[in-house]
Amino acid sequence: MEFFRLINEATSIAIAGHIRPDGDCVGSCLALYNYLLENTENKQIDVYLESVPAAFSFLKNTENAIQTAKQNVTYDLFVALDCGSIDRLGFTEELFLGAKHTVCLDHHISNTRFAEYNHVEEDVSSTCEVLCGFLEDAKISKETAECLYLGIVHDTGVFKHSNTTRRTMDMAGRLLEKGVSSSKVIDDSFYRKTYMQNQILGRCLLESILLLNGKIIYSFVSQKMMQLYGAVASDLDGIIDQLRVTEGVEVAILVREEGVQHHKVSMRSNGKVDVSKICCMFGGGGHKMAAGCTMNGSAHDVVNNLSAQIEHQLKGYTTE
Numbered sequence: 001m002e003f004f005r006l007i008n009e010a011t012s013i014a015i016a017g018h019i020r021p022d023g024d025c026v027g028s029c030l031a032l033y034n035y036l037l038e039n040t041e042n043k044q045i046d047v048y049l050e051s052v053p054a055a056f057s058f059l060k061n062t063e064n065a066i067q068t069a070k071q072n073v074t075y076d077l078f079v080a081l082d083c084g085s086i087d088r089l090g091f092t093e094e095l096f097l098g099a100k101h102t103v104c105l106d107h108h109i110s111n112t113r114f115a116e117y118n119h120v121e122e123d124v125s126s127t128c129e130v131l132c133g134f135l136e137d138a139k140i141s142k143e144t145a146e147c148l149y150l151g152i153v154h155d156t157g158v159f160k161h162s163n164t165t166r167r168t169m170d171m172a173g174r175l176l177e178k179g180v181s182s183s184k185v186i187d188d189s190f191y192r193k194t195y196m197q198n199q200i201l202g203r204c205l206l207e208s209i210l211l212l213n214g215k216i217i218y219s220f221v222s223q224k225m226m227q228l229y230g231a232v233a234s235d236l237d238g239i240i241d242q243l244r245v246t247e248g249v250e251v252a253i254l255v256r257e258e259g260v261q262h263h264k265v266s267m268r269s270n271g272k273v274d275v276s277k278i279c280c281m282f283g284g285g286g287h288k289m290a291a292g293c294t295m296n297g298s299a300h301d302v303v304n305n306l307s308a309q310i311e312h313q314l315k316g317y318t319t320e
Ligand code: 5GP
Pocket: 018, 084, 085, 088, 108, 110, 265, 266, 267, 283, 284, 285, 286, 287, 290, 291, 292, 293, 294
């Protein structure tokens, strides 16, 4: 795909990610924004994100540049990053539909190829890694490198998920050479938790339930609990990973109540189960080992439906 031909030809560019943006989404959007700002002239470049978790606020231009509501602009080019389907764009969907040209760079296996030009590398760790492949090394500043490094760190779970390849490490190494402080990015954006976040993590672990002879671990966060702690969705980041590393577990499920009979589901697999397949069945998506969806019904129904699918896949796995 001629990504840079489209960028060069455009005088107004919108960059946006998915709703409830995570590290890879924020990192890739800000990396492209900073890169273009630093290396191009006479272009209007805007970056749109629904919200940015406080832990990412040290990235360059997080504080002043990000637009959280759509402007009345018809862009020459709309670049969607880390977004698997058009409905995940959220408030920027209208800008996408109105833009003269659209591009999507992504790595979700469930990507629906919704843009005019789609570049999806399903086996690549992160959108930041995909994007890094397009950028000229000499033009990447320390600040842009920091954004890319943060995204890679988050989507690889600090270089430990199976999506971490030699190329991932090579790219991360090149970013370190730009002067990025690895320990600062990893500690400040990934491991550091507020007291409130740790309290919720503790409760989720304490109240977790094992199903299917310990192959599934499940935890639930009610709206009441979110209100009690004054928490937002991103305050739960990392909880699912702690559930997943429980010995004997194949799949971890975290269910967050969003409304009456309305639940946000996060799933993580340890390898045998393709959780993206399951989340796609329920209108969501993601990756083989990390996926999500939104489901209606009681939390009990949600878990029953999900565990039936997990059981089905595990049966197929053992008889293969
Ligand atoms: P998380 O559990 O961290 O929210 O999401 C895990 C992965 O699944 C991420 O790559 C995320 O983009 C994707 N994902 C989560 N929820 C949804 C959803 O409702 N729809 C789609 N298409 N993907 C989702």
